[in-house]
Amino acid sequence: MSNYFGRSGLRGLRGLQTGAVRRLYTLCASTVSAPPKKQESVRVQTVSYILTDLEIRAMSKLRTGKLNHGDRVEVYRNFHNNTFSIRRDGKVVKHLENWMTLYLQDVKFAVQPAGREKVRREGKNNVHAYVRGTVIKAEEHHLKETFKEKCVEWVTYNPYQDDTFTATVTDPETTFTSYQPVHKARLVTLKQGYVYAAL
Numbered sequence: 578m579s580n581y582f583g584r585s586g587l588r589g590l591r592g593l594q595t596g597a598v599r600r601l602y603t604l605c606a607s608t609v610s611a612p613p614k615k616q617e618s619v620r621v622q623t624v625s626y627i628l629t630d631l632e633i634r635a636m637s638k639l640r641t642g643k644l645n646h647g648d649r650v651e652v653y654r655n656f657h658n659n660t661f662s663i664r665r666d667g668k669v670v671k672h673l674e675n676w677m678t679l680y681l682q683d684v685k686f687a688v689q690p691a692g693r694e695k696v697r698r699e700g701k702n703n704v705h706a707y708v709r710g711t712v713i714k715a716e717e718h719h720l721k722e723t724f725k726e727k728c729v730e731w732v733t734y735n736p737y738q739d740d741t742f743t744a745t746v747t748d749p750e751t752t753f754t755s756y757q758p759v760h761k762a763r764l765v766t767l768k769q770g771y772v773y774a775a776l
Contacts, residue, residue: 651687677768680721693706
């Protein structure tokens with residue numbers, strides 16, 4: 578990065594991003610129009626936002642690799658940049674931002690007991706819980722509606738309260754909600770920071 582942006586590295590990137598944001602706000606502000614009678618009194622004010630070094634580092638660390646249909650992956654919550662991290666063959670290839678959706682099948686929910694006990698003992702988060710499954714390109718294979726209809730159980734994991742992942746299951750007849758341990762699922766949808774499963 579320093580070869581491209583000079584010695585400053587991130588500061589050079591920061592200048593480019595700040596300029597881009599400033600141009601975007603100027604463009605948005607210039608398209609605002611007032612009612613026709615008062616058009617002469619319209620005042621356009623531009624707003625600029627300067628990114629902090631921490632925000633720039635978080636943005637530059639996001640991986641945007643490509644996932645293929647049939648890839649075996651494991652997904653875990655990344656607390657540093659508030660996304661899901663997706664690993665393939667032991668290497669992080671993509672960060673699933675909140676506006677993205679990932680579809681998996683033949684899923685196993687894995688919790689490493691030693692990592693869970695370390696979290697409870699030290700009170701600090703570490704990576705020890707995974708959603709492992711096969712990537713399905715639902716858009717290409719017209720399965721999006723199937724996932725939407727079947728993945729209705731909300732799956733969560735709290736190392737301080739639970740030993741395993743937990744599914745929130747609602748009985749359709751009584752509308753009674755129960756929480757049950759879950760270790761596997763046929764289908765899983767990850768979107769907007771949540772995990773939904775078809776058990």
